[in-house]
Amino acid sequence: NAGVTQTPKFRVLKTGQSMTLLCAQDMNHEYMYWYRQDPGMGLRLIHYSVGEGTTAKGEVPDGYNVSRLKKQNFLLGLESAAPSQTSVYFCASNPGTSFEITTDTQYFGPGTRLTVL
Amino acid sequence: KQEVTQIPAALSVPEGENLVLNCSFTDSAIYNLQWFRQDPGKGLTSLLLIQSSQREQTSGRLNASLDKSSGRSTLYIAASQPGDSATYLCAVSAGGTSYGKLTFGQGTILTVHP
Numbered sequence: 001n002a003g004v005t006q007t008p009k010f011r012v013l014k015t016g017q018s019m020t021l022l023c024a025q026d027m028n029h030e031y032m033y034w035y036r037q038d039p040g041m042g043l044r045l046i047h048y049s050v051g052e053g054t055t056a057k058g059e060v061p062d063g064y065n066v067s068r069l070k071k072q073n074f075l076l077g078l079e080s081a082a083p084s085q086t087s088v089y090f091c092a093s094n095p096g097t098s099f100e101i102t103t104d105t106q107y108f109g110p111g112t113r114l115t116v117l
Numbered sequence: 118k119q120e121v122t123q124i125p126a127a128l129s130v131p132e133g134e135n136l137v138l139n140c141s142f143t144d145s146a147i148y149n150l151q152w153f154r155q156d157p158g159k160g161l162t163s164l165l166l167i168q169s170s171q172r173e174q175t176s177g178r179l180n181a182s183l184d185k186s187s188g189r190s191t192l193y194i195a196a197s198q199p200g201d202s203a204t205y206l207c208a209v210s211a212g213g214t215s216y217g218k219l220t221f222g223q224g225t226i227l228t229v230h231p
Contacts, residue, residue: 004160031216031217033217033218033219035221040223041223042121042206042221042222042223042224043161043206043208043219043221044221045218045219045220048216048218050216056216058218090160090161092161094217096216096217105151105163105166106151106161106163106217106219107163108153108160108161108162109160110159110160111158111159111160
């Protein structure tokens with residue numbers, strides 16, 4: 001199993017450009033998450049999904065959109081990139097359960113380092 | 118709003134020392150607490166997960182404790198090695214309808230020198 005993979009690994013954008021980050025997992029996990037990591041601020045949740053076709057806002061959703069058309073993929077979009085979105089973006093997945101609370105850990109991808117000039 | 122704080126922000130120790138990393142959280146209504154390791158330029162790897170009903174978990178040279186009522190957790194690393202050098206992150210999952218969402222601390226950067 002490849003686990004959680006992210007594409008691309010690095011990207012440089014100009015202000016106002018758009019792009020999509022792709023996250024894929026091959027573990028048949030129900031839950032998927034997008035976080036951003038900034039120096040001195042830990043990881044903050046952007047959006048998450050609890051199953052195919054579902055999405056929900058996290059702590060810092062402004063400026064981002066997401067889609068989960070297939071269970072194994074979770075896409076993060078930036079419609080008009082801003083310098084404040086310069087960050088390292090991590091995708092994670094979790095098996096999920098039949099209920100809302102999960103007892104398992106999250107599995108993280110290697111990250112995408114995005115710079116917006 | 119849950120806030121997670123880790124102390125110290127950075128720690129440098131000689132090889133062989135036993136060390137303690139601290140994590141505190143403001144809302145004691147957590148479901149579980151996890152410790153992660155992050156190597157430079159890499160993703161996060163889960164080290165230990167403690168359910169709210171548990172007091173501690175152990176894996177090899179690592180031992181994590183949880184005092185839910187006081188909002189504290191510690192990660193104890195025995196006989197530290199240079200290979201333990203990394204950033205250690207603490208994260209909590211809320212109770213209720215949380216869907217496994219995590220709130221992270223800022224991390225402790227650990228350097229173990231030979």
